[in-house]
Amino acid sequence: PYTNSCRLRSEYFTRYIFKIFSNFHSRREVAFDEPHVKEGHLFTAQDLRWKRQRFVINPTFSSTKLKKMSPLINHSIEALMTKLTEQYQLGEPFDIYTFLKRFTMDTIWSCGFGLDIDMQNNPNDSYLIQSQRVFSSEYCLMAVGYETTSTALAYVSYVLATHPNEQLKLQEHIDSHFHPNTDNDIPTYEAILKMEYLDMFIREGLHMYPIVPVVINRQSTEDFHIRNVRTIPAGTIVTVDIYSVHFDPDL
Template sequence: MFYLSIILLLTLISLAVYYVFLLQQRYQYFRRRGIPTPPFRFFFGHMKTLWNVPSFHRQLENWTKQYGKIYGIYQGTTPTFVVSDPDFLQEVFVKQFLNFPSRRQVLGGSRLRNVFNASGATWRRHRHVINPTFSAAKLKMMSPLINGCITNVMNKLKDHAENGNDFNIYTYYKRMTMDVICRCAFGIDTDLQNNPDNIYFKKVEEIFVRSIRSNSFFRLSQLLPELAYVIGKVFFGINMVRAFINIHILSLISKKELPELPSIWLFNRLHPIIEQRQKTPTSRVDVLQLMMQVMTDEKAHDDVQDTSKANYRLVKGEIISNIIVFMAAGYETTSTALAYATYELARHPEVLEKIQAEIDQLPLSNDDDDDSNDEMKKYPDYDIVAQMPYMDMFVSEVLRMYPIANTAVQRRTAENTIVQGIPIEKGTLIHTDIFSVHYDPELWGPEDPYIFYPERHQTKRHPMAYLPFGAGPRQCIGMRFALIEMKILLVRLLREYCILPGEELQSKFNIRERTVIAPEEVWIKLVPRNV
């Protein structure tokens, strides 16, 4: 027994020494390639620094100023290229897409497989099913639904305009965008704008309250990527057990619930949406309908060689996971973009006047003009907002200065490859430093990139100079939908009102980086126009 204990101890020591040796070799990754890297700590890499800074992406921007447009960091032990060189990014996102087909998994072992986090054949299957929802023809059909939700918010904003008081408009944007995504994507009339205490809305909000970067399971998976799948299984397993107890035990005996991850809470309680749609078939073609048309009870087989349409099926769990993703993304990113847009309009009355001049030229009838020409429309739609070059420049400038979902603009290497003469091994991460790209004077001059100037978008730029929605085949699937929703809202708002800065516009703006990069509040005043 004594000798066995000695052998076991020596084996453990040997494994520990070997592991330390492997880490030392891994930490030579960038040195062997001649790539600069900031000082880092053994085992933690650069994560101790990145966990403790207010903004992950602003820290990357600071390092870019010191180390250049291509440098390396270690997320734990995982080598990560931080890139703001547009030619390098074009190789990664477009020309070598097959070598960089996926993002890094936040936590492995999740049951929440969807179009955002899937990779390879699984991603192609999800994307093929969902893509038709966001065609131009479908977006035109959604215009009345979008306008219906905007009418609700306009009625609420009217009270503030009449009272002449300052208020936080961001709150109304959040409710409206959730209302829009529920109606347009899933055919659900939530009446959210009149019922902001809706439990599903609250749970989606919770997803964005805290940054996943502060989660201990997430941090552990970063430090031990070899165990990320197991760590994820444990993490999601704990939450699934809590959900089972809440649904089947505590719901019968108590009003209290065990804490659950918001996404898991939603995953276990969104089944009625699918069941209701099955009971009441519809001719509407939305995201949910397209997914349900290919729903199967059989487990999907993602054969890389099989690209036939017959293989493009989704199981019920995948449909629910996609519902969660679209609820969250359609709600938070669009409302945040509108918040930034309103902030800049309040600060730049000359820009507001130019947009209003363009709006006044649109073929829209007055609200009380029932006898207007058939070609004149009461509310803007897809075709009308597509006729607004200055509005397009304005929205583009908002998203250039305030990129929102920067974490999504990254890729993971699927195979060993070479980019711009640099050898990159399988499993390496490529993280885009979007702030450095969007504020690069070489890409966005001659005007100062830190000045809000919509006209800069009249000049053709490098295809990788503008990345708020990512780039390449994995560019945000809902990009056009979000832009149309934003523009219709802005047309209707600015057609009736001027936006003035509230007294607390600056003091309560306070940009915070959590799941997305968003302000806390946007305090403005609405003044009716004299048109």
């Protein structure tokens, strides 16, 4: 069956959709072939099932847990830098996105499942190729985290490549926070939080190139009237126009 859909200006989205959570807590359903995948994880869960999944997953992203993930992430970063250095030394153009996707996959598996799959060094491993059926919240982490993270890294890399002055400034900023051959040479959760220019650079990159422009939406559970606009029927999918918001000079 078809579902009504509409787009709202950002001020209406903030004023009504986000604040009146009781009527707009559901999201657009995403098509999955497996019913248990569709119903089992946060990205497609509806109503009370979504609330339960959110409650279960939230602790995973606490500051304490993120601090413990830092060594695992650094391990994947070291492998990535080795691969990029090897490609650079060949003196030939290469597709960095391929390496970023493998890096992201390694990081998700090590942080999410405690497994070192080493896809960066073994991209054609038969076990990895055959093990693509991951269920429920694990499937959500793989499907959602993999594409969004690797794509964000690709966009930021593109911005670096096309803005050499900002690239140099960012490199100097990063170098100022670390000292080679010392205990302060390895990035930590606390050190990253202090790197304001790095944070601003990544945010601006995602501002220019939003990675999921059609995902921020809500589905109404009841008829809802927005004054001077219209009545939104129950079941309508309401989506915010991310590009218009990001490139609005008045915001």
